[in-house]
Each structure stands twice: as C-alpha cells, then as structure tokens.
Amino acid sequence: MHPLNMQSTTSLPTALLDHQVDGSSHHDWLLSPVQNxxxxxxxxxxYRMTRALNQLGPGQAEPLQRLPDHRGxxxxxxxxxxxxxxxxxxRGTVTPIDRGSAMTCSRGxxxxxxxxxxDRAGTEQIARIHHGDGGEDLLEILEQVKDADPESQGVG
Incomplete structure (x- = not known):
C-alpha cells in the first residue's frame, strides 16, 4: 500500500524545504503520518520536487520523486x-520554506x-497525487485559495 493511501480525519504536519547540494537545488516536501x-x-x-509546491497554481502539475522517509x-x-x-x-543544506497541515483521502x-x-504563504491547496510505479508520482493542483487574512505562523 502506498504510504499516502490512508484517510486522515485530522490535519497532519507538512513542511517544504529548499535543498541546496553541489551547486544545484530542489525541494523536499515532507508529510507526517502522525500528529507529533x-x-x-x-x-x-x-518527495523531491523541482518547483516549490506552495508556488504551484491550479492546473499545474509537478513530478514527485519518492525519497526514503525523513526524520521528524x-x-x-x-x-x-x-x-x-x-x-x-x-549532502548539502536544507532551509525551511513553509510548513502547515495536510489532510489526505485515498480515492481507490x-x-x-x-x-x-x-502557514507562511497563507494559501490552501487542493491537489491530487497520481501514484506511479517505481517511486515516481505526479502532483496535480486542482484548486488554490489565498486567505484574506492569513495567520502569521511563518517558518523561521
């Protein structure tokens, strides 16, 4: 079973990191299966991604490369x-870009x-992950809403 093929009824922590190594960069998107x-x-x-997830808009898609589970x-x-x-x-340097919460629902x-x-971007995204074989998935942004008055719970 894919690690995200679970249905969470509570919001679980997520974070987005910028990962600089050997003169290049990518983004690491982290999702926790537990609250704390x-x-x-x-x-x-x-997941490793080329573009920052919180900067993607509706209709945009981004390949996701599954990495080994990371530490809390x-x-x-x-x-x-x-x-x-x-x-x-x-292995380079990681810098936090944003963090927040996520709820998942497997569609079967x-x-x-x-x-x-x-938290920092003040947005909510609705996305769909298309699970591929061999650790390569595709993330599709379905909807994005910018809060009128986002909470200031930024990273850093």
Whole structure:
C-alpha cells in the first residue's frame, strides 16, 4: 500500500524545504503520518520536487520523486541546517520554506486527494497525487485559495 493511501480525519504536519547540494537545488516536501512525530523517528513521507509546491497554481502539475522517509526533526526547522556527510559525500543544506497541515483521502483508483494549508504563504491547496510505479508520482493542483487574512505562523 502506498504510504499516502490512508484517510486522515485530522490535519497532519507538512513542511517544504529548499535543498541546496553541489551547486544545484530542489525541494523536499515532507508529510507526517502522525500528529507529533519524534524528532528522530524516520516516519515522514518525503518527495523531491523541482518547483516549490506552495508556488504551484491550479492546473499545474509537478513530478514527485519518492525519497526514503525523513526524520521528524525536519518539520520544525527554524533556519538552514547543514546535513551531515554520508560516506564522505556532501549532502548539502536544507532551509525551511513553509510548513502547515495536510489532510489526505485515498480515492481507490491509484490517486490520493490532499488538502494542504500553508502557514507562511497563507494559501490552501487542493491537489491530487497520481501514484506511479517505481517511486515516481505526479502532483496535480486542482484548486488554490489565498486567505484574506492569513495567520502569521511563518517558518523561521
């Protein structure tokens, strides 16, 4: 079963990070399957994306590359974090872009609908994830609403 093929009835934490490594960058989108994950628990469903999710609008789509689950500590970063090297390989720096909450609902047809509320951007997105084979999924933005008076719960 795909890790997002669950139906959450509560809002669960999500975060978006900018990941700089070897002179290039991508974004890591993290989704927690539980309300308060332990900082060291490797439970965060993680996707690599080229464009920042909170900047995508209705009708736009973005490939998602599934990565190994990340630790809970990445949900609460307040600033840039230099990643520890692995086997002498530089893993770069991650910087929080935004965080918020997400609710998922499996549609049973190989897709998952997700409602994301971004704190800093002050937007709510309705998206659909089309689950592919081999760890490559596609995210499609169905709707986006900009709050008239967003709460100031920004990152950093």
């Amino acid at each position: 994950p332990s900082p060291e628990d490797r439970c965060l469903v993680t 500590l990445y949900l609460d970063l307040s600033g840039p974090r230099q990643l520890d090297p692995v086997d002498g390989r530089d 047809d190989g897709t998952t609908d997700i409602r994301i509320r971004w």
